[in-house]
Amino acid sequence: MKTKVEMANKLIDEKSPYLLQHAYNPVDWYPWNEEAFKKAKLEDKPIFLSIGYSTCHWCHVMAHESFEDEEVAKLMNDTFVSIKVDREERPDIDNVYMTVCQMLTGSGGWPLTIIMTPYKKPFFAGTYIPKISKYGRIGMIELADKTKKLWNHEKDRLFDSAEHISERIKEATKTSPGNLLGKEVVELCFKQLSNSYDNKNGGFGNSPKFPTPHNLLFLMNYYHINKEQKALDMVIKTLDSMSIGGVYDHIGYGFHRYSTDEKWLLPHFEKMLYDQAMLTLAYTDCYNITKNDYYKEIAERILAYCTRVLLSKEGAFYSAEDADSEGEEGKFYVWSIKELKDILDDQELELLSRVYNLKESGNFKDEATRRFTGHNILHLKEKLSELSHDKYDDNLNRTLDKIRDTLFKKREQRVHPHMDDKILTDWNGLIIAALSRAAAIFNREDLAKVASKCADFFISSIDGDGSLFHRYCKGQWNILGNIDDYSFMIFGLIELYEATFNDRYLKKAIDLMNEQIKSFWDEEGGFYFTSSNEEEVLSRMKEIYDGAIPSGNSISFTNLLRLSRITGETKYEEYGEKLQKVFSDTIKESPIAYTQMVSGILLSLSKSEEVVVVGDINSDEFKSYVSNIRSVCSPASVLVAKNTNESHPMIHEIADYTRYQDRVDDKTTIYICRNFTCNEPVTSLSEALSIIGK
Structure with missing residues (x-):
């Protein structure tokens, strides 16, 4: 009998949480590296590329249905050299093959499934694939079998298709300059x-x-x-x-x-x-x-x-x-009334149910059965500040804070979602x-x-x-x-x-x-x-x-x-x-x-506006000036500070024009330039606010 270490595939030495989730799959996964492509060339096999990320629900579903299944894994290992990629770790790879998927199928998403030549040129693209073909969607067993037959008997056609797709991708990514937009x-x-x-x-x-x-x-x-x-x-x-x-x-x-x-x-x-x-x-x-x-x-x-x-x-x-x-989406976050009865007293539960729209049968339906689930997602019909306070006592917010704190502490005892x-x-x-x-x-x-x-x-x-x-x-x-x-x-x-x-x-x-x-x-x-x-x-x-x-x-x-x-x-x-x-x-x-x-x-x-505030950046006056200026600045403005406590401010090297901007009468001073024209420096905050953003 194999030890757990012996059962691991080539992903076992990776750092990515997503790749490590698949390290004990019976599929002989490789990370994206030269070893995988050399193996595909040597054994004359197509590449099965699967791209996803660790918090992707449908990635988990496909893994459980297919990649953890011995029957599917045997077919994949016989037919392909299989590569796993974390899209968040290698967005460059994901971007290219997602473009392929969108071009070939009109849509995309994760898990992303690509079958390609050992030279990285794709001839099939899809997303989630079930184990068995259903609902008009090809299954992994049929896909592996069909690919093996085509690879063995019509390889030239697959290579021609892959070449054509690759050329289309290169054409689609070309850009040529146009005019400035207005x-x-x-x-x-x-x-x-x-x-x-x-x-x-x-x-x-x-x-x-x-x-x-x-x-x-x-x-x-x-x-x-x-x-x-x-x-x-x-x-x-x-x-x-x-x-x-x-x-x-x-x-x-x-x-x-x-x-x-x-x-x-x-x-x-x-x-x-x-x-x-x-x-x-x-x-x-x-x-x-x-x-x-x-x-x-x-x-x-x-x-x-x-x-x-x-x-x-x-x-x-x-x-x-x-x-x-x-193994269940959202389990950490939802609540049943039965569970809440064990946590809250009757008055607290009544208030929580009314404010956050909770129901005995649950307040949302299962997408597959269209039946209420018996679980509740906390949500409001309107902001708490807009609720009619004559329905509740005057301590509404304080009471709800206490209830939410109780639920938070209880929820922390649950099994947390994967990080x-x-x-x-x-x-x-x-x-x-x-x-x-x-x-x-x-x-x-x-x-x-x-x-x-x-x-x-x-x-x-x-x-x-x-x-x-x-x-x-x-x-x-x-x-x-x-x-x-x-x-x-x-x-x-x-x-x-x-x-x-x-x-x-x-x-x-x-x-x-x-x-x-x-x-x-x-x-x-x-x-x-x-x-x-x-x-x-x-x-x-x-x-x-x-x-x-x-x-x-x-x-x-x-x-x-x-x-x-x-x-x-x-x-x-x-x-x-x-x-x-x-x-x-x-x-x-x-x-x-x-x-x-x-x-x-x-x-x-928009009108450009450069505002330079000169003074002691740690002083209360400086902080007050800056805070007030921020509240009126246009998003097209930039705010620069010159700290008079520094004998050789780095800002002089970064923005040469600040060399000549100093405090006036030893007061915090504001310089305002707009559309390449500068106003006289001002030391009055109210005067500065009357100019900025106008």
Whole structure:
């Protein structure tokens, strides 16, 4: 009998939690490496490529049905050389083959299934595949058998098909420069969002409903600059609806991945770091516009979840929590009335049931049987602040806090969902940005300290040539950084600079931008997803689509714009113009698919405003000035500080124009420049506020 070690496949030495989940499958899995491709060539077998991630529900389903099944594994081992890839660890591989899947099938998703030649050229693409063919979907047994017959008898046809598909991918990824985009594309984006907006439930489109926070960030920028109330109304309705729905965790905080229905009630229960980061930015910006404490509270609670659950001992953040626990999706989060009766007294249960819409039969239906499950997802019909207080006693919030605390402690005793404990540079860049903006807007120095510690962890990892790594896991850095790693980390460092005015973070953002240009820039315009030092898989891609998270090119465009305005270096704006031009024809076709990029275009078309505050950055007066200035600044503005306590401020090297900006009469002094014209310096805060943003 084999020992457990002997039963392990080639994934056993990997760091990725997803790959390790499959290390004891009877499928003879290999990681993506040369050994696997050499084996396929030597044994004359096609490659079976399976791409997923550790918190993916349907990845777990397919693994249980097929990859853990001895019959399926034997067929796969006889037919293929099988490779497992963690899409979060190798997004470069995932991007290429997801493009293949979407081109061949018209859709995509995970698990992603590709069958290809030993030369990485695909001839079949799909997503979830059951063990046995059903519902018009081919099963793994039939797929393996059919592939083996075709490989043995019609290999030339498969190779021809693979060659044709590969050429189509290369053609599809080619770009050619167009013209600079103007207000027309901004207005079309706003119109398309308005047309897809759900007036009843908030959000965009029908079910399933994703948060897509960059849509909301665009609308808030649009409101700021055009004073269009409808834009803000769409944001408020969406943020309100999400925060009262089941997609928000009312007990432990944080947001689930998306809602399976249009009402934000029944979520797909996984929690992703990038969703928490982007939604924190959205709720923080909404607070900054409306000054409604509700949005501040939600943003702070999201960050409380992140720092309580996802924060590693290194000071960086883990990737995600699974949707499943004990083999069942959502089991950790739902409640039966029977269970609640054992936890709460009758009065508490009655209040909880009324406020959070709980029912004896359950308040959501099983998607397969369409019957109520007997379980409940806590959700509200309206915000607690809007509930009619004559229904409840005056201590409603205090009583509910006590009940939620009781449920939280009880829930903590359950089996927790799996934690994906790899640390990704790109997603951490987003959470640094979110923590920093919240720190600045909410005057929370503790959040800035968390962001700083996280940023320092990544800065310390940069190797001698200035390159970032993509992934840290179990004590090891690995995998060269991609465009998202650079652009998101630069975004985070710029936000961290504006929260702390620590020049070191701004200097590092500029260093990384220069490295990004050196290693990723295409002379036609735009950034490749992978660096010039990395393996090319089929084609070197340039991503612009703003999907679950914004693309690296979209974030880079805004980074270039901000760095140009902060430093006075026009070269960054010139790179931004080239980037915009190379994607302009694509963006014009459907701006709603590129809202982060269009948001940057909106800012580039707006009046630029550079505000420099000169003084003792640790003084109460300086902090008060900055806090008030932030509340009125346009999103097109940049805020720079010159610390008079430093004899040789680093900001002089970064932004040469600040050498000549000093305090007037030893007072905190504000310099305001707009559209390449500077006003006289002012020491009066009220005078400065009357100028800024006007």
